[in-house]
Amino acid sequence: MEEKIRWGEMNRWELEQRAKLVKTTILPIGSLEQHGPHLPLDTDSFDAEYIVEEAVKRLDSPKPVILPTIPYGVSDHHMGFPGTVTIDPKTLEDIIINIGRSVIQHGFIKLFILTGHGGNEATIKTAARRLKKETGMDVYMDSFDLMDPEKKELIESENDMHAGEFETSLVLAVREKLVDERTVPKKEMNFPDSKLEFEHEPEFSFAWNTHELTRTGVLGDPTKASKEKGEKLWDAGIERLKMRIKTVIDLERN
Numbered sequence: 001m002e003e004k005i006r007w008g009e010m011n012r013w014e015l016e017q018r019a020k021l022v023k024t025t026i027l028p029i030g031s032l033e034q035h036g037p038h039l040p041l042d043t044d045s046f047d048a049e050y051i052v053e054e055a056v057k058r059l060d061s062p063k064p065v066i067l068p069t070i071p072y073g074v075s076d077h078h079m080g081f082p083g084t085v086t087i088d089p090k091t092l093e094d095i096i097i098n099i100g101r102s103v104i105q106h107g108f109i110k111l112f113i114l115t116g117h118g119g120n121e122a123t124i125k126t127a128a129r130r131l132k133k134e135t136g137m138d139v140y141m142d143s144f145d146l147m148d149p150e151k152k153e154l155i156e157s158e159n160d161m162h163a164g165e166f167e168t169s170l171v172l173a174v175r176e177k178l179v180d181e182r183t184v185p186k187k188e189m190n191f192p193d194s195k196l197e198f199e200h201e202p203e204f205s206f207a208w209n210t211h212e213l214t215r216t217g218v219l220g221d222p223t224k225a226s227k228e229k230g231e232k233l234w235d236a237g238i239e240r241l242k243m244r245i246k247t248v249i250d251l252e253r254n
């Protein structure tokens with residue numbers, strides 16, 4: 001029988017046995033938020049779960065265990081568009097803390113968090129500090145920035161931050177049917193000043209609402225997206241994540 005990798009599919013005895021062999025558990029976190037008129041609302045959650053699962057499949061036994069994905073994230077900046085469901089940073093922080101406290105009690109001393117949504121990152125860092133302080137747990141954090149080298153090479157559009165060329169390519173590669181080609185919007189962004197554009201490493205930053213920067217809800221240019229780009233991005237990203245998780249697992253043997 002194939003080795004189980006999802007926490008929820010294991011029975012209590014199987015989980016107890018696995019915790020004796022591997023001390024790492026992985027938590028994907030996503031969001032439920034508008035992704036332009038053309039991408040599904042659960043894009044970040046699906047993508048986070050997908051990359052984690054594919055990376056763990058490529059690892060040798062004994063494999064780390066994947067916790068169920070947190071399907072909601074901190075998305076208040078997308079509330080100007082239909083479909084977004086947001087939770088407060090404090091709520092997400094508490095959910096992560098509660099999950100961490102529980103899994104460490106069952107023998108998993110390392111938690112690897114992969115977020116599919118950039119808006120969760122600050123909260124994940126705060127939660128990680130708290131978990132370290134309160135439980136001694138080692139928390140590792142990663143995001144889709146792990147595809148940055150390939151993104152630089154393949155993605156042509158500027159300020160490609162949300163539902164643009166990058167994210168649309170990723171969805172085309174794994175859930176093509178859910179991309180509504182009829183509604184893929186043209187590039188349309190309106191930054192308050194060019195100094196604040198994401199593309200040019202802003203000289204100083206600001207808290208923004210998506211609807212203030214773009215009427216379409218898209219940051220970037222999804223018309224330049226392709227399935228081929230998406231496939232290349234996924235393959236490189238999955239491999240890199242696999243290596244990073246392996247690094248964390250190997251730390252256990254020191």
Ligand SMILES: [Zn+2]
Pocket residue numbers: 035043044116117162163167
């Ligand atoms: Zn997204």
